[in-house]
Amino acid sequence: MPESYGAAEAVEDHIRTFVLSKSVRVAEFFKDFDSLRSGFVTRGQFRRCLDQGFNLDLQEDVQAALIAKYETRKDGADLVNYQRFADVIERTFQPDKLQERPETQIIQAPEILGTSRTIRPLSPASQSRITGMIQHIAPYYKYHEITIRSSYEDFDKHNKGIITEPQFFRSFPYPPGINEEDVKLLAKRYRDPSKEGICNYLNFHNDVEKAKEGMVEKLFEGKPPATYNIPKEIEADGELNQIFSKIQVAIHRFGIRTPEFFRDHDKLRSYIITENQFKCGLLLCVGNKVSLTRDEVQKLVDYYKRPDGRVHYKEFCDLMENAFNDPNLEKKPTTEVYRPRRGELSRTLNTLSSPNEEDRLSIILDRLSTDVKKRRLMMIQYFQDYDRSKAYTRNMTKIQFGRMLHFLTLNVGKEDFEILCRKFEDPSTKDTINYPAFVQAVDKEYIGFTTDKSGDKAKKRPRTPTADKPIDSSKVNVAELVARIRHHILTSRIRVCEYFHDFDPLRERSIPRSKFRMGLSAMGLSALGQFNMTEAQFKALSETYADPANSDAVLWQNFEKDIETVFTQVVPNLEKTPTNSVVATEQFLLDKPGTIDWSTAPSEVCMTVDEAMNRMRERVEQRRVLLKPCFEDFDNHNMGIVTKSQFRQCLFYLGLNASEEEMLMLEAKYTNVMGFNYIKFLEDLQPKAQQELKYVQRLKELDLVNNRKVSLEKNPLKDADSVMEKVKTKVIKERMRVHEFMRNYDKLRTGRMLKENFRRALDNAGLGLQPSEVEILINAFESPRDASFVEYLAFSDHVESIFTLKNLEKDPLITPEQFKPAVQVEKNILTGAEENILKNTVEKLAQKVNKGRVQLYPLFEDYDRVHNGTVSRSQFRRVLSELELAPLVNEVELDVLWKKFEITIGGKFDVDYCSFCDLIYKKAKIELFRP
Template sequence: DFDKLRKGQVGEAGFRTCMGTLNVRFSEEEITSLINKYKCTNGLINYADFCKNIDTVFSDKGDPTAVIENSKSSANFTDAEKDIVISLLAAIRTEIKNKRILIKPQLEDYDRTKSCHITAEQFRRVLKELKLIPPDESMFQLLLRKYFDKGNVREINYFKFCADIDRPEDIFPQYVPKNPSQEERYLQGQLRDAGSTYFQTATSGLDVINNRFMQKRVETSNNPSDIEERLQALVVMKRVRIEEFFFDFDKLRKGQVGEAGFRTCMGTLNVRFSEEEITSLINKYKCTNGLINYADFCKNIDTVFSDKGDPTAVIENSKSSANFTDAEKDIVISLLAAIRTEIKNKRILIKPQLEDYDRTKSCHITAEQFRRVLKELKLIPPDESMFQLLLRKYFDKGNVREINYFKFCADIDRPEDIFPQYVPKNPSQEERYLQGQLRDAGSTYFQTATSGLDVINNRFMQKRVETSNNPSDIEERLQALVVMKRVRIEEFFFDFDKLRK
């Protein structure tokens, strides 16, 4: 708007006006430092170079996620301080686990604006009430320094604190603690979108009963064909035109995009893939020039809609299933027939019994819960090997812990009587709260190193820690803003540069 001739230059007043319309608060020193950096010999501001530096985040080498993460303020820690913080969080985690404390609701009670931040005194009060306060004041000060990330020493990011006490080893990226804890995490079941549902090896000899105690998860396959089959099932069920996701990264419609654009498009499909699965797809469709041939990829996905394709079969084959011999199939069929006869004779309602264990309404329960229900109803098979065959029949999520009781009920009862569709009489409009930082929360950078910052006493001595005036820091924050809000920053300067210099 300030550059009618598109010369790439605007006056200082126009530059200040455009920076003010970005809805980001800058101090006078920060604006002046940017003006001095991009000022030309004729007195105008070269906004073209400024916008070019901001837009480097969208290049093939740029990482938008890393830019957003690096734009947040964080304190500096020595190796000794890192060990203290990790051991402190590990101790808090152990105490919470032993006493079964729900700490997040206690912290949320002080967060009236749903900003994921509370004051340091409120944070101290919660820890003191739950008897989780560190024994030493210096250790508590280290804990505070870890979680003030809004450019001041008053607001604590309790949301990040709650996430770190589950895995204290992950709070410092690319850092290995000197005394790592030996505790292992066992995931209870697999989420519906938690990656591949294919087994790497044959499941005919898989020991379902004992396997769950011997390893966390059965390894999944990273065959690109398996991933494409799952995508075909998604395209059929949701009627997604997958090719349109790539058009924003291919303006000339050449059928090729960069690796970063390919990863971004795959992320917008609302299907979670592991890094190995994405890498295998990239290697399969990578061209000699380094770009990804998404045209061939989309063509293979869309073959499900051809005359020879069978969408119903694609959806059914996308589910994981165990391998059975002919003799095992006969045993399973006769076992289900016996259970069906017993239910019919005794008029047992088995579905409500299984539903009581399904709190999340995912149509899956654990193998032990399934065993408990059958045992209570006196429907348990007489032989353990027969029960293992029954389990293998109904685990379809790529693990040996979750049983699809919905499919089990459909096999022994009328499917139309299972889970009737429910329509609420008075649907409520749930209110949504945005989690995160306020739009006008100011700078998140500190002027000096924070290793020696006194968090406890500083809040009473001055209103705010001075922010940095380094132009590189300002540009990183603007890059994060451009990524999150999809702002075309160059268009704000056109009014002040009529000749487009």
């Protein structure tokens, strides 16, 4: 049984760690099975909750031991007491062990995620170095409000608290004085022992947060915590401390929120305002509560003034707001805060004018105290009855004070009453009495107005830690460094501004050096990227682009302008001048660091290398060997680099023999700091013929094809009047406004528009114009000022004249005539002989219709399914036959009728039977729509 209980306790420790790390309540997993909230579940339900809630894969004996520990016989069944199990897991205080201190009974998880630290022991020097780093970076992170968790949580999608080592390096917030070696040591310190290449950043975050709270002594073998990073170099003197204490007491007593009086002057929330604004906010804040002289106000201003003459009010507000408490106290419930002495913040008693009055006051108070003690009076309750109007202000009027003394039969003379009033009256108003102080003076059992004699020591203002390791950047070639960065930007196609503008929310063109380093690391200029920038190189680069107004900041836009010349070659506003030619970007490409300039090699060496290369080339061509796959087998990351030994191994495998001397020369020519560049070696060994660019030739062919234009127009109009007649007819039929389709292309309302936009507007209007007809309109309304524009306003006015005349309000006597579109039948022109034939034919048909009162329209309408007033020629002939009018018309006369009443609709030639019927009825003198 003891062994089983030991296994059960091990499982409890695992569950306790899981619960503390996830911040969940154990009982919540069991309540779904306990509807009556009895605190008991069955064995199967208990096992299911363990499996589903805590992700445990327990053996049968361990589960049996855990169930046996909490199993209870209840109501004739064996049930598991999950409530007692939850109390054991979550317990922080055992009420049955009062002889032990409560904090000793708290069960802590070994780590914030339940993982142990790395099992690889660090040397004392490394441990001491890590201790110093934590003490150094904690105040910096505290002042700048940087948290480790927020820096890495974007990589931790599942909120497990672990990330890879490259991710740990990539987003590490670099404070001053921390280099790459220090970060590598931190990664080694917080490496997960069970997972290779994984770092537990949440443990690192936990240690830094504890260091911020002053708990470094517990974590790092008793070393004191670092100071809070407030950028203040001078210490407050005694007079200034008195001013601070006086203002702090007033702010605490009256509950004043100091930032509210300065925030309106700080629109950008930079925590910096002018000197006059600071004075106005200070006097508005505590001017009527604390009597401050001009010299005291000026002393405060000088203490918080910056070199540019402005005042950093946030430091003053932080000192005032946290006078008697610590910030974020809800996250640190066990912190002991500074407490003022009892009665220190209350109103002080007045000092009488002469020692005789003080002696007389002592006699009066002793007499009253003896009387109160003899009669065992509880006085404070009687005085509080006069202090219930709005709140307990601890004041009452002099009249109420006299009435209360008379009610308690504590009779004093008039002169003695005046002495009591002068002693206990409010020094500011002079009309109220501080009755708690009087009650305490005469009632020794009342201690509500006591003042302690000893107080806490004043807290000193901390200083800013500075980096203690100097970095020599004198040997760095900045021009070569910038060229390397340009090469990296060009090959990776990176936009520099994307990595820095988030750090510059106010667009001041200046960011801190730490943010500048983070942006460079994100661009790949770090140990994890393609180009490892050292601390000396970063210092030289940041000094080159340093902000003249702030030595700790960098002008990142100047850096961006110099780097992105690889794309624009310093041509400003290149997007506005697309015809400007720029230099080829290939000139910014550099070889890998460590590559030898082969142009300076001796001629004997070059001849030896050329002979070896020619011999290998002939060997490859004869055997038709594929060289690249052999090298790619050793290049797992496809970087085009292999080691020297791998290069020799590949040559031996491919049968490309070379002497030791030739091998050394080849290695010298194609080796850089990363290794042997086999891509360049293969390009020289098997050069490929450069492919011919056929883009220009293809463009010429496309131009030839596009120039072959075939007109698809059918019967286009040839003059401007007929085109305008067509437009007017379309507009009056569909009741549209042409101006509505054109004015959007004229934002400035100049009355003209480009010819391309005019074509587009006519097409959107749906006027049905053919391209040649549109060109006729463009030529007719071409702008005399600019040949590329069209006077569309004149065109729209001319079209709108079919409805009314422009500026008609200036000529009220003019009678406008509405445009009537011509019937298409009227445009059909006949010869003189054809007119005579048409006249005779119509008269014959009219006599027949008049005589027989023939109805023409019904039969025509039967064939007009779409009701557009037209029928085909065959349908026209058929209707005449059905009406018995066909015998009166021969073929010649029928052709004349077709030619006269022909109409085109949709490219099809039909007969307008409405015009034909109207003409017959008119000749027959038959009125329509009349019986």
